[in-house]
Amino acid sequence: MTDYMTGFGNHFATEAVAGALPIGRNSPQKPAFGLYTEQLSGTAFTAPRHENRRTWMYRLRPSAAHPAFARYDGAKRFAPGLSKQPLAPNRLRWQPLSDAPAADWLDSLTTMVVAGDGPRTQAGVAMHVYAASKDMENRVFASADGELLILPEQGGLTLLTELGRIDIAPGQVAVIPRGVRFRVTLPDGPARGYVAENHGQPFRFPDLGPIGSNGLANPRDFETPVAWFEDVEGDYDLIQKFEGALWTTNLGRSPLDVVAWHGNYAPYRYDLTRFNTIGSISFDHPDPSIFTVLTSPSDVPGTANADFVIFPPRWMVAEDTFRPPWFHRNTMSECMGLLYGAYDAKADGFRPGAMSLHNQMSGHGPDVASWKGASEAELKPHKINGTMAFMIESRWVFHCTDYALETSALDEDYDEVWSGFPKARLP
Numbered sequence: 001m002t003d004y005m006t007g008f009g010n011h012f013a014t015e016a017v018a019g020a021l022p023i024g025r026n027s028p029q030k031p032a033f034g035l036y037t038e039q040l041s042g043t044a045f046t047a048p049r050h051e052n053r054r055t056w057m058y059r060l061r062p063s064a065a066h067p068a069f070a071r072y073d074g075a076k077r078f079a080p081g082l083s084k085q086p087l088a089p090n091r092l093r094w095q096p097l098s099d100a101p102a103a104d105w106l107d108s109l110t111t112m113v114v115a116g117d118g119p120r121t122q123a124g125v126a127m128h129v130y131a132a133s134k135d136m137e138n139r140v141f142a143s144a145d146g147e148l149l150i151l152p153e154q155g156g157l158t159l160l161t162e163l164g165r166i167d168i169a170p171g172q173v174a175v176i177p178r179g180v181r182f183r184v185t186l187p188d189g190p191a192r193g194y195v196a197e198n199h200g201q202p203f204r205f206p207d208l209g210p211i212g213s214n215g216l217a218n219p220r221d222f223e224t225p226v227a228w229f230e231d232v233e234g235d236y237d238l239i240q241k242f243e244g245a246l247w248t249t250n251l252g253r254s255p256l257d258v259v260a261w262h263g264n265y266a267p268y269r270y271d272l273t274r275f276n277t278i279g280s281i282s283f284d285h286p287d288p289s290i291f292t293v294l295t296s297p298s299d300v301p302g303t304a305n306a307d308f309v310i311f312p313p314r315w316m317v318a319e320d321t322f323r324p325p326w327f328h329r330n331t332m333s334e335c336m337g338l339l340y341g342a343y344d345a346k347a348d349g350f351r352p353g354a355m356s357l358h359n360q361m362s363g364h365g366p367d368v369a370s371w372k373g374a375s376e377a378e379l380k381p382h383k384i385n386g387t388m389a390f391m392i393e394s395r396w397v398f399h400c401t402d403y404a405l406e407t408s409a410l411d412e413d414y415d416e417v418w419s420g421f422p423k424a425r426l427p
Contacts, residue, residue, distance in 0.1 A: 004223035008205065008268070009053075014164075015260035016227040026056045035259055036062045042177050042202060042265040053177075053202060055163065055263030060231060063181075063255060069247035072239050078109035078128065079244050082399045089362050092400070093414040096192070096353030097407065100131035105157070105184035106141050106239060108132045109195065112404045113335055113357055116305070116396035118199050119145035119243050123298070124396050125306040127335050128195040129355065136183040138234070140255055143241040146199040148176040149294075149308060151390060153339050153353050155191030157184055162258045163266045164225025170339055171388060174269040175203060175294075181238065181255050182267070192353055194337045196392045200305035203294035211278060217293045221274040224266050230254050272310055272339075272388055280318045285326065303395045304332070311343065311389040316382045323382075324374050327365035332393045334358045341387030345370050349417065356414075359397050367417035 005012050015021040020035060022028045027037045035058040042053035100108055108130045116124015126146075150157065156169040161182035168174045170193075176182055208215060232254035239248045270293070278290045291309045298305040316323045324345045336343075336356045343350050345366040350356065358364045366374065404410070 003226045004269075005226060006220050006223055008217075008219040008222040009264055010224070011262070011264045012224055012266065013262035014227040016229055017259050020058055020260035021262060022058070031058055033259070035059060038062055040179060040263075040265055042179070053263075053265040055261050055265040057162070057258045058260040059162075060229070060257035060259065061253065066238065066249045066251050069240065069249045072246040072248040074239075075107045075109055075246055077111065077401075077403050078106070079111055079241060079246060080401050080403065081244075082114060083402045083405055085405065087359075087397070087399055089359060091356070091358050091362055091364055091414055092404075093350070093356040093411040094354060094404065094407065094409045095411065096351065097129060097131060097409050099407070099409075100133075102133045104134050104136040104139070105130055105132040105186075105191070106136060106139065110403065111401050112355060113398040113400050115333060115335075115394040115398040116199065122199055123305060124199045125296070125392055125394050126197040126199070127355070127392060127398070128197065129193070129353075130195060131190070131192045132184065132186060133190045135185040138254075139237045139239065140181045140183045141239050141241075142179055142181040143176075143197060144179055145241050145244065146197045147178045147202055149196040149198065149203070150174045150176065150193065151195070151337070151339060152191060152193040153337070154193070155186060155188045157191055157193075158187050159184055159267065160228075160230075160256055161225070161267050162256055163227070163261055165228045166225050166267055166269050168269050171273060172269055172271050174267060176267045177202065177265055180267060183256070193339075194355070194390075196306070196308065198296050198306050200296045200298065203296050203306075203308065206289070206292045206295045206307075211290075215276045215278055216290070217270065217275055222268050222270050224268045227258065227260050229257050229259050231257060272312060275310060275312055277312055277314045279314055279316075280321070283319050283321050285318070285321070288325065298395055300395065305394060305396070307332075307391075307393040309391040309393055311387070311391075313383065313385045313387060316384060319379060321379070322374055323377075323379075324366045324370055327363065329361050329363050330358075331360055332395060333360045333398050334391050334393050335398055336389060336391045339388040339390065341385075341389075343387065343389045344384055346417070349411065349414075357398055357400075364418075368420045371421070
């Protein structure tokens with residue numbers, strides 16, 4: 001059983017072997033047991049103190065000890081170039097992919113859409129999906145391009161990282177910071193889900209403003225694993241994503257050899273059912289920003305590089321109010337997925353494992369059936385239960401990969417969900 005330390009962004013100290021963690025200093029001349037001292041920095045050294053993220057590690061061998069990288073020829077659908085076709089302002093939707101090859105988590109990754117300029121400018125976010133059928137064996141992965149938000153939809157995952165072991169199931173998420181090495185195993189067999197790769201500033205909590213000091217995602221519910229390591233020699237590959245391309249080198253050992261560490265730059269997990277949902281208890285809707293779990297800010301105050309938003313179970317009680325999301329056009333672009341259950345603004349066609357894309361200023365909202373049902377519903381208190389949808393929202397426009405535009409999973413008739421609305425009747 002994995003042990004966790006609680007709190008978001010805390011400065012943790014943990015050791016898998018007693019005495020491995022130095023006390024009162026970071027880089028002693030002779031670390032205990034002959035371990036090697038190494039710092040992993042997630043922000044610039046001179047970042048403001050409250051934003052500075054770094055971790056000191058004490059490991060069996062330094063991560064610098066490896067041969068040169070060569071291009072990796074696996075994961076053919078992960079991190080490809082974007083489509084050269086002109087980007088149309090169309091609403092898009094994909095059903096769960098059905099053509100996934102037999103592959104581990106890494107090689108099953110499929111890039112669907114990318115917003116912003118990506119890793120070269122450290123801005124934007126990419127959305128990937130995975131459908132894994134076997135463990136990663138003697139292989140680890142790290143993204144130098146951004147932190148990874150992993151959202152299982154079917155089957156659990158075990159994430160064996162340099163800084164500890166994380167187990168997640170559908171309804172839980174994990175964040176792997178930029179540069180942290182890890183491998184994925186499948187404790188429940190084949191697994192499917194989503195990955196958001198944040199190229200911008202690390203995720204943090206949104207400001208609560210008038211909500212006050214409590215509500216939404218609470219810091220105590222975030223869990224970071226205690227130190228864990230493996231001492232394994234032999235054939236072991238590191239695959240790294242760097243500036244949008246994949247590279248590989250053979251280490252001759254497992255790099256998951258950190259015996260002790262301290263700092264605030266570490267992977268963590270969160271149970272989405274612990275989100276404290278806020279909503280109207282009178283009439284109308286507050287803006288959907290109240291469903292934000294984590295945000296990556298941009299250089300425009302109040303405008304996100306990437307927001308991670310969820311639509312969890314909740315009570316609907318507003319009077320004289322159309323309760324599903326209203327029709328809207330946004331300056332932000334929205335990429336949406338469904339982890340389980342049904343989404344209240346789409347009566348049909350949006351299944352768990354599916355994905356939709358509504359880029360900036362594209363009109364969207366409930367389909368005809370959802371609009372009709374909500375317009376005629378008796379407005380008594382109603383519990384939306386057994387559902388968990390999520391959205392990655394960005395100030396940048398999402399561009400599609402060639403695969404996303406050519407796959408048979410693309411709904412060619414998605415626009416039809418907004419056909420058949422009756423014309424309003426004026427007096």
